[in-house]
Amino acid sequence: MGLIVVFGGAAxxxxxxxxxxxxxxxxxxxxxxxxxxxxxxxxxxASRGYVVVRVSDFVVTIALTKERHVGWxxxxxxxxxxxPKFDIRPSLVGALVGSRVQLPYGVxxxxxxxxxxxxxxxxxxxxxxxxVLDAAEVRCDGxxxxxxxxxxxxPALIPPAVAFALELAxxxxxxxxxxxxxxxxxxRPPTAERAAGVELAGPSPIRLEAVRRxxxxxxxxxxxxxxxxxxxxxxxxxxxxxxxGDRTGAVTLTWPAIERDPARLTAAIELLxxxxxxxxxxxxx
Numbered sequence: 001m002g003l004i005v006v007f008g009g010a011a012x013x014x015x016x017x018x019x020x021x022x023x024x025x026x027x028x029x030x031x032x033x034x035x036x037x038x039x040x041x042x043x044x045x046a047s048r049g050y051v052v053v054r055v056s057d058f059v060v061t062i063a064l065t066k067e068r069h070v071g072w073x074x075x076x077x078x079x080x081x082x083x084p085k086f087d088i089r090p091s092l093v094g095a096l097v098g099s100r101v102q103l104p105y106g107v108x109x110x111x112x113x114x115x116x117x118x119x120x121x122x123x124x125x126x127x128x129x130x131x132v133l134d135a136a137e138v139r140c141d142g143x144x145x146x147x148x149x150x151x152x153x154x155p156a157l158i159p160p161a162v163a164f165a166l167e168l169a170x171x172x173x174x175x176x177x178x179x180x181x182x183x184x185x186x187x188r189p190p191t192a193e194r195a196a197g198v199e200l201a202g203p204s205p206i207r208l209e210a211v212r213r214x215x216x217x218x219x220x221x222x223x224x225x226x227x228x229x230x231x232x233x234x235x236x237x238x239x240x241x242x243x244x245g246d247r248t249g250a251v252t253l254t255w256p257a258i259e260r261d262p263a264r265l266t267a268a269i270e271l272l273x274x275x276x277x278x279x280x281x282x283x284x285x
Contacts, residue, residue: 024064025049027155035159058169060162064155071151072158076165077144079190081212083173084113084120087139088129105130112215116258120173132160145169174210174217175260182208182265200269203276208265210258219259223272226251237267251275
């Protein structure tokens with residue numbers, strides 16, 4: 001009899017949690033539809049309701065729950081190469097992803113990429129953090145922007161939280177504005193496989209983009225078909241770059257970090273043009 005009571009009680013709790021998740025899912029669907037967000041998927045998990053929407057080409061997952069320490073979460077997936085890893089919390093206890101970074105308006109973060117975190121979290125964005133998202137944990141794991149609000153924060157703040165996460169996701173995190181301003185540069189939007197970048201005319205296409213190398217994101221310039229010289233040319237005007245070739249015939253210049261100096265980038269383009277092989281099907285694909 002005791003076992004029946006135990007199992008019966010467990011089943012009742014499960015049903016109540018499922019019913020709660022269902023009501024939260026309905027609330028999220030209504031919110032998404034009211035905002036005109038395209039719903040791609042909905043599901044429940046224990047006491048949480050989830051809705052996956054697409055907003056401005058970004059995939060956004062929103063979860064609503066009634067857990068003790070979490071009321072709702074927003075997650076925005078990032079295109080390559082992601083964004084700098086950081087962790088901002090009302091209390092920095094447990095935010096151990098790197099060095100402490102002091103930002104405007106008294107915002108403190110922990111980050112393994114402090115300079116890129118400072119470039120991303122501008123004074124205006126920190127003001128938003130200190131206002132609308134003051135109670136939230138805001139972090140990036142390199143692949144997504146994640147906002148976690150405690151249970152006392154109203155779901156009515158989900159839309160501004162989504163807007164803030166989307167702003168970070170769409171921001172120029174790694175010097176793309178400098179690349180786009182280079183003479184002759186043609187913007188290439190991000191895909192699932194590679195970051196946004198620019199292409200320029202040469203003996204074969206030249207591409208400049210930011211790529212992730214382990215914990216770091218660096219600037220890379222590549223000509224599709226080139227000849228690696230021996231001995232290597234003087235690279236002093238390009239800064240601390242590495243020149244290399246691969247089996248496909250590509251020749252690449254890679255900086256140890258994000259390069260934002262137009263003079264160095266222009267010098268790299270000119271060098272790659274000098275090293276370029278024969279054209280094959282035009283400058284752009």
